[in-house]
Amino acid sequence: MAPSATVATTALAADLVRQGRDVIPMSAGEPDFDTPDHIKQAGIRAIQDGQTKYTAPASGLIELKEAIARKLDRENGLHYDPSQIVITCGAKQVIFAAIVALVDPGDEVLLPAPLYVSYADQVKLMGGVPVIIPTEPDAFCLSPDQFRSALTPRSKLIIFNSPSNPTGGIYSRAQFQALAELIAEAGLFTITDEIYEHFIYGDEEHVSLAALHPGVADRCLTVNGFSKTFAMTGWRVGYGAGPEEWMSHIAKVQSQETTNTCTLSQHAAIAALEGPQDSVGTMRAAFKLRRNAIADGLNELDRVTCPRPKGAFYVFPNVSGLFGNTIADDVEFCRYLLEAAGVAAVPGTGFSAPGYVRFSYTLPDDRLSDAIDRIQTAVTAIQGS
Ligand SMILES: Cc1ncc(COP(=O)(O)O)c(C=O)c1O
Secondary structure (H helix, E strand, C coil), X not given: CCCCHHHHHHHHHHHHHHCCCCCEECCCCXXXXXXXXXXXXHHHHHHHCCCCCCCCCCCCCHHHHHHHHHHHHHHHCCCCCHHHEEEECHHHHHHHHHHHHHCCCCCEEEEEECCCHHHHHXXXXXXXXXXXXXXXXXXXXXXXXXXXXXXXXXXXXXEEECCCCCCCCCCCHHHHHHHHHHHHHHCXXXXXXXXXXXXXXXXXXXXXXXXXXXXXXXXEEEEEECCCCCCCHHHCCEEEECCHHHHHHHHHHHHHHCCCCCHHHHXXXXXXXXXXXXXXXXXXXXXXXXXXXXXXXXXXXXXXXXCCCCECCEECCECHHHCCCXXXXXXXXXXXXHHHHCEECEEHHHHCCCCEEEEECCCCHHHHHHHHHHHHHHHHHHHCC
16 A cells, blocks of 8 residues: 555655755645634634533534434534445545445446545555556546446446546436436446535536436445535545445444544534634635636646646646656656746646646635746746756
8 A cells, every 4th residue: 555645745845844845735735725714713612511422423513413314414414314425534544444444355446537635546446456447538427338348247336526536527417317327327436526516617517326226325425524615624524425324344444443523523513513604615715716717727827737627726738748858747747846946736647537637726815826936937847858
């Protein structure tokens, strides 16, 4: 199992900053916005009220599970009893617990690529076999034919992430409907990671796969969390909802792994779901402008292609046109960018997409325009070499 490419790059950039270098961090997947005040106040109140013990059950506060069940019903057309929800230390942990609970050595897990860094390594840790399925750069979505060709008698699970980190790709209702029929027919388990559902910049709708087909819902874990939507990365709250049996195993794994996620964070998460939602729209509007600015800035560069991503908060340009004598691949490109321009980005190789680079554009506007200038200068320098 490899370390997380995004976490490793972010740590390297933080080291350089500690050494006094001016580094613009475009590697971490977290909003630069502060956690909204009413959520912070709920966390502070929880401390003051003495909500500083373990939660019982370890799978999460019942009040938060109920708030999540209402959210899934209201926003996603998913109807779960609170007993079918497990609250974890971020979405990353529920995905991990789900894989621990489900995947046996030799089981194949279908992973449309480019993909979120953790899926393949978590599968490998359990002795599973990640089956990476490259998708076409026009939309970065798995087609029914690609699904059929990847399927074998050992296939057990498929993981979707829409909107996608790193590509921003979004599955339409029709695309998911076609895949849902095939998944149900094949009897596969599914994880749908919907953590970027509120970061969609055009007319596309967010579709929850489990709402489309009962044969999928029976074996589907819907994953979401508070890190991105409510700028709460450090609070560590995520959750999964799914069929009773899988959820009971996930809860068991979690109880042996971390007990519960931070109690006061769970109280803050209730305020996030039940309180005012305007901060989400404010972030989305800011991110849309930034997405346009950086995609346009990158497209001005010869031999770099960067379609405007539809969602999430990353751009994912193809920089392979720049490879030659000076820079051999995306890993060297990111190293060069960090050293020459003081910009931290993540190589596409970490997302099973060599030749690409992921820039997170969750930066204040002036920092982002500084970053675009630096990237343009550094790229122009190698183009001339
Ligand atoms: C697709 C995806 N899933 C899950 C996570 C993990 O989020 P959390 O902070 O809730 O663990 C991330 C974080 O970058 C992500 O991009």
